[in-house]
Amino acid sequence: MCNAVYKPHHSWIHKVRRIMQPLIFLNSEGLRSNPGLFIGWAILAGVAIQTGLAVASAVRRFFARSRQLTLEQERLHHLVRAAKAELQQAEAGKATWNGYRKFRVDQKVFECDGVYSLYLKPHDGKPLPGFKPGQYLTLGLDIPGRTKQVVKCYSLSDCDAVKDYYRLTIKWEKSPKDKPGIPPGVGSSFLTQKAQVGDLLNVKAPSGHFYLDLAQTTPVVLMGAGVGITPVLTMANAIAASGSKREAWFFFVCRNGEEHILRADIERLRPLENLHVVVCYSRPGPQEIRGRHYDREGRLTPDLLKELLPSNNYSFLMCGSGPFMKDMYEGLIAWGVPDERIHFEAFGPASVKRVSQAKPATTAAPETARATVTFAKSGKTAVWDGSVSNLYELAAAQQVRIDYGCGAGSCGSCAVAVRVGEVVYKDAPGFSVEAGSCLTCVGCPVGNVTLDA
Ligand SMILES: Cc1cc2nc3c(=O)[nH]c(=O)nc-3n(C[C@H](O)[C@H](O)[C@H](O)COP(=O)(O)OP(=O)(O)OC[C@H]3O[C@@H](n4cnc5c(N)ncnc54)[C@H](O)[C@@H]3O)c2cc1C
Structure with missing residues (x-):
């Protein structure tokens, strides 16, 4: 064998x-x-x-x-x-275009209590320029009964992957519950309660410096509180639409399901492996279940970030109420996040004071240093002593008339020429003012200043 x-x-x-x-x-x-x-x-x-x-x-x-x-x-x-x-x-x-361009309200969609999305299409039918995720539109509203146009800014709430419309999501600023005598917000009342499909609106081209740079791959944390979700949701949508594998965290906080803005958009982000979604309800309703309707109970705080994020090695972009952004900013700084990695947008007057603005004790910060401000056209002079927060407020106290829009340095309505002296900003304003002029709603004088107002 x-x-x-x-x-x-x-x-x-x-x-x-x-x-x-x-x-x-x-x-x-x-x-x-x-x-x-x-x-x-x-x-x-x-x-x-x-x-x-x-x-x-x-x-x-x-x-x-x-x-x-x-x-x-x-x-x-x-x-x-x-x-x-x-x-x-x-x-x-x-x-892009200069000045105002007519846009037609193509759709008006109810999102949740008092919040509507307007889908705007250019009336001239010409192509729409893209924009950077986080930028906003400035609207010049012709409101019946008002002699002057009301100028308001609204963040684009969806990215430009969809080419033929711009979407804005607007919250109706109602009269405060405890002060029914106070009128509701002018611009938001008009856009949410009066504007109809087919109406034409005056719209300036997208602008603003608060945006996500899609050419970067650094990990990001996007945080939106209430209607402050709009710019950061656009950023998250842009990451998703680009197919980028960039690591991103998307946090949204609201009171409960009744204020859960753009829920469907948020849910669409969940399947993405690189994008982590956390929805916080500060006061969930009795029928609302954690894990089904929301992810975490309570406010969005720096402690929650510390609990969920593997490290603080992210760029942080946020938008929300003044107190929310102040708390988050201070918490992030205390956690060791470098100032230059924290970015935010205020929908109104600034509430966050950056640590990088801190001046040595010998030099007073411009907003507190005494100076004389001359309003040349009206022949008035006022002392700047830090008791008001910007030049617009100083002018208003002297009955000097200056146009006013967003109050956040975003729309350019309050721009006036600076004849003598220098004006500085606490944060780079979203609107690029021409050389020799300043935005009074966010500007502070450095030494004596003469304004053309
Ligand atoms: C860059 C940027 C982006 C923005 N993006 C968005 C967005 O995406 N969505 C959004 O909804 N908003 C956004 N905003 C905010 C928006 O521009 C408006 O500020 C907001 O709609 C309120 O404007 P309004 O005209 O309705 O209110 P205003 O008329 O300016 O009134 C504001 C508040 O003051 C109260 N008020 C009125 N009169 C008095 C009075 N006499 N005394 C005391 N209180 C009074 C009103 O009740 C109201 O609550 C953004 C702002 C900026 C700067």
Whole structure:
């Protein structure tokens, strides 16, 4: 039988037989009594080790190569995305417009209590420029019964992946419950209660410096409180639409389901692996269930960020009420987040004072240093002593008339020429004012100043 298997004229079988020989007698006396057998076994072990090492190294090389390929692929994807983002921004610049352009309200959608989304399409039917996620539109509202246009800013609430409309999501500023005598907000009342599908609105091109740079890949934390969700949701939507694998956290806080703005948009983000969604209800309703309607009970606080984020190594972008942003900002600074990695947008007068604005004790901050402000056209002079927060308020106290819009340095309505002196801002305003002018609603004098008002 054996002879039939080991045919001598098959030289390779012969070799195998010789190699296998030690195995055949491995457990027998032969191994000890036969040194040749031992050598055979050693050779076999050597060959096995050599082969194993060769295979392991080939597998290692294979995985290293495929890892390298994946990295190269990701780098290429990133380059393509960055180039696309740059191209879009360049296109946006080309197709933009000056002054007001007429837009038609194409759809008006109820979102939740007092909050509506307006879908705006250009009345001239021409293409829409793209925009940077986080930017806003300035509207010049012709409100019946008002002699002057009311100027208001609203953040774009969806990214520009959809090309033929702009979406705004607007909260109706009702009269305070405890002070029904106070009139509701002028602009938001008009847009949420009066404006209808088919109405034409005056719209300035998208602008603002609070945006997410899509060419970057640094991890980001996006935080929105109440209607402050609009710019940060646009940022999250833009990450999703670009197919970027950038790590992002999206936090949204509201009171409960009745104030859960743009729920469907938020839910669409959940399946994305790189985008973590956390919805906080500060006061959930009795029927609302954690895990189904919301993720966390309570306010969005720096402690919640510390609990959920693996580190503080993110860029933080937020929008919400003044107290919310102040708390978050101070908490992030205390957590060791560098000031330049914290970005925010106020929908009204600024509430956050950056640590980087702190001045040495010997030089008073411009907002508290005494100065004389002259309003040249009205022939009035006032002392700046830090008791008001900006030049617009100083002018108003002297009955000097200056146009007013957003109160946040975003719309440009309050711009006046500076004849003498220098005006500074606590934070770079969203509106780019022309050289020689200043935005009085956010500007403070540095030394004596003469304004053309
Ligand atoms: C860059 C930017 C982006 C923005 N994005 C959005 C957005 O996406 N969505 C959004 O909803 N808003 C947004 N806003 C806010 C928006 O521009 C308006 O400020 C907001 O709609 C309120 O304007 P209003 O004209 O309705 O209220 P205003 O008429 O300015 O009144 C504001 C508040 O003051 C109260 N008030 C009125 N008169 C008195 C009085 N005599 N005494 C005391 N209180 C009084 C009103 O009841 C109201 O609550 C944004 C603002 C900026 C600067």
